[in-house]
Amino acid sequence: MIKKCLFPAAGYGTRFLPATKAMPKEMLPVVNKPLIQYGVEEALDAGLSQISIVTGRGKRALEDHFDISYELENQIKGTDKEKYLVGIRRLLDECSFSYTRQTEMKGLGHAILTGQPLIGDEPFAVVLADDLCVNPDGDGVLTQMVKLYNQFRCSIVAIQEVDPQETNKYGVIAGDMIRDDIYRVTNMVEKPKPEDAPSNLAIIGRYILTPDIFDIIKNTEPGKGGEVQITDALMQQAKDGCVLAYKFKGQRFDCGGAEGYIDATNFCFENYYKSGKAY
Numbered sequence: 001m002i003k004k005c006l007f008p009a010a011g012y013g014t015r016f017l018p019a020t021k022a023m024p025k026e027m028l029p030v031v032n033k034p035l036i037q038y039g040v041e042e043a044l045d046a047g048l049s050q051i052s053i054v055t056g057r058g059k060r061a062l063e064d065h066f067d068i069s070y071e072l073e074n075q076i077k078g079t080d081k082e083k084y085l086v087g088i089r090r091l092l093d094e095c096s097f098s099y100t101r102q103t104e105m106k107g108l109g110h111a112i113l114t115g116q117p118l119i120g121d122e123p124f125a126v127v128l129a130d131d132l133c134v135n136p137d138g139d140g141v142l143t144q145m146v147k148l149y150n151q152f153r154c155s156i157v158a159i160q161e162v163d164p165q166e167t168n169k170y171g172v173i174a175g176d177m178i179r180d181d182i183y184r185v186t187n188m189v190e191k192p193k194p195e196d197a198p199s200n201l202a203i204i205g206r207y208i209l210t211p212d213i214f215d216i217i218k219n220t221e222p223g224k225g226g227e228v229q230i231t232d233a234l235m236q237q238a239k240d241g242c243v244l245a246y247k248f249k250g251q252r253f254d255c256g257g258a259e260g261y262i263d264a265t266n267f268c269f270e271n272y273y274k275s276g277k278a279y
């Protein structure tokens, strides 16, 4: 059973400067909730209650967010404002949180490897919190992926079709279709130019990884941008065994940039906030 979910959260959030100069990008609010809280809720809904966060310098607000604020709680105790804290209290009650710091930014693969002491030798999920995923009428994306893992027992990446001109923003896969929404991965390239892309099936920020990935990452040379890429490590795993790519049900918003962030804000306002489901 998968119990752990890793959140690489040490990145700078340069696309959102200057907002992210002193504030972690994972704390940017979508309506009234920070991005990372949506990710942790998705993880808990999938049964992953052991939350591991890879942080970095200037990210202490993340730890404070997943903690009690005595002064605040005391102030609003017994008032109608208590309802605002119901959701975050549930996370504090039902999840455990552990942290480690990535001291140098050497890529997503390196960030995931930094989380190894928190994960140990078991399969785990990875959430990139700036990809906000929603599926209001059905299972969350991680729930869908955990179900798939229980069936196939191998690493899984979530994918979506993107505009062929945009492949240079993503890890891109090629594979053999084994179900209308599942591919067995045969090739994977990090941020290829459109003319070099093996398809327009792009990896988004949800992964399930088997723990052998850590040794593979240790032996993965820096790739695109001089960084250790999880895409390259997964390609090794795909050669040896099985890596699946899953076309998830739901919508994903790229909240690392203004357009996706605004779309996510409008979506959450309409679908959660207005109907009182935002806490």
Ligand code: G1P
Pocket (backbone or CB within 6 Å): 108, 128, 131, 169, 170, 171, 172, 190, 191, 202, 203, 204, 205, 229, 230, 231
């Ligand atoms: C990372 C991964 C990339 C993936 C993307 C999803 O890139 O390296 O393969 O497609 O996340 O959001 P980043 O957006 O961190 O540059």
